[in-house]
Amino acid sequence: MQQITTYIFIFSTIVIIGHIFSQSIIPISLILVISGMFLSLIPNIPTITLNPDLVLNVFLPILIYQISSFSSWIDVKKNIRPISLLSIGHVLFITVLVAWVIHTLIPQLGWPLAFVLGAIISPPDDVAIVSIAEKIKLPKRIITILVGEGLLNDAMALILFKFALIASVTQQFTPLNAISNFCVLIVGETLYGIVLGNLIGKLRLRIRHTTLHMMASLLTPFLAYVPSLMMGGSGVLATAITGLVIGHRYSMRFSPEFRLVSRSLWPMLAFGIDCVIFLLVGLDMKSILNMISPIPFNSLVLYSMAVILTIILGRFFWVYVAVVFLPRFLFPFITKKDPYPPWQYPFIISWAGMRGGISLAAALAVPLLPNVVEGVNPRVLLIFLVFCVITVTFVVQGLTLPWLIKKIGVQKLGQYETYSEHLLELYARKKMATAVIYWLKEYKNQVKDNSKLLDQIKIYLLEYKMIKSYLKERIEIHDSNTARDSIISKHDEQEEVERVNFLLSQIIEVERSTLMALWEKEKISFDTRNRLIEKLDHHVKHLPG
Secondary structure (H helix, E strand, C coil), rough: CCHHHHHHHHHHHHHHHHHHCCCCCCCCHHHHHHHHHHHCCCCCCCCCCCCHHHHHEEEEEEHHHHHHHHHHHHHHHCCCHHHHHHHHHHHHHHHHHHHHHHHCCCCCHHHHHHHHHHHHHHCCHHHHHHHHHCCCCHHHHHHHHHHHHHHHHHHHHHHHHHHHHHHHCCCCCCCHHHHHHHHHHHHHHHHHHHHHHHHHHHHHHHCCCCCHHHHHHHHHHHHHHHHHCCCCCCHHHHHHHHHHHHHHHHHHHHHHHHHHHHHHHHHHHHHHHHHHHHHHHHHHHHHHHHHHHCCCCCHHHHHHHEEEEHHHHHHHHHHHHHHHHHHHHHHHHHHHCCCCCCHHHHHHHHHHCCCCCHHHHHCCCCCCCCCCCCCCCHHHHHHHHHHHHHHHHHHHHHHHHHHHHHHHHHHHHHHHHHHHHHHHHHHHHHHHHHHHHHHHHHHHHHHCCCHHHHHHHHHHHHHHHHHHHHHHHHEEEEEEEECHHHHHHHHHHHHHHHHHHHHHHHHHHHHHHHHHHHHHCCCCHHHHHHHHHHHHHHHHHCCCC
């Protein structure tokens, strides 16, 4: 009963806070972390801690699969160099750098535990980054690189974490053996993800029942994650690869009904998990502060600030030197293919290094150790340092990111990209309408003896000619404006969309009212009402704008 009460409290808090701040440009995840911290200080609030097994074995595969299956493999492939340097190189670099800093400050902690801490906080949290990016107009390439990094860096960090944790418990570490095992795990998980993605994709193509297909979809990340975990891997890489394969090769071949349900259910599920993780991170503050009380306050500030500055400055160094400048300096052909980006791009990528709930879950998964450091079990000190890193990076960097983006002009770059994307969308829709008109004319000649079908074809021809004419006019308006003019005229465009939406929504409301009147008068069955309501709901979902 206590668990049920806890869950009711958590989800009620999420709904209330989410509703209050629904119009805020600050991401709900950030607000939940801060709210959780304040709630944890209320005397009668029960102690609620993040369950590491739940996060690492249930939440993580779902979140990784949701992001990977809805990501563009083409965009990831175009940016594979910076993504690889961030998801692999950056994780290794920060792990070593943090281990060196914390071992210098606390030698009695030992090298293995120093590497455990480095591995835990080395990967920026893709969940945190995506939740913030959704609220901000970031250029597409920045989002692709950050999301791509988030897909793979957890796998790298968790593998390093396992090796370092084993070394700290057994006090045995062989570099050559660790490197060979690491390579085997990376190759093995990648191959497993590719094979499993193709196998499950082909099997799911045969499932025509939407509900069963959705169940298979929810099962997919665990089929990738759990076997990899049982074989000694991280499970994350296999899950990400499986999601990319299914999203790239099979998703467009699934039934339209499944795609409609999937596009509603998966984002909702991911949003709910995000909210729970971030709220629990905030609620954990009270219990963590109680555990760390034997260590002097000055020492805690020194340790935490040293680690925080190391990961923030270390990320700036790695992004600018290892990702942007050094490859182009050493290999000039990269510059010809991929010129230096605007200075704002690496700056934002460097600043968007927030750590999140996955790091805290990994820290909580560290067992109690036999030795004592600064009067506490080393596990307690690790958890505190990880919590400080999450709090400062997520709150400080997360809160300042929207302001920073606007201040350095990244928002304008994002707006220009939105303008270009919108123009390409209009061109694509015009091409589609033109193709339909051509096919209808061809088909009209084939069925010229069928008068009823000809009448229907004429209606569709008239409708698509109107659509084509409308799109042509919109494209001409776009072409006659600069991106700046387009941004200025965005208000007029929005008014036009609202007028169209108002007319269509009123038509749908008339149909809905008539349908409900027929139902209330018992002129139609319950099943008929639901089928027609579903069709009207689909029309509402696809209103323009």
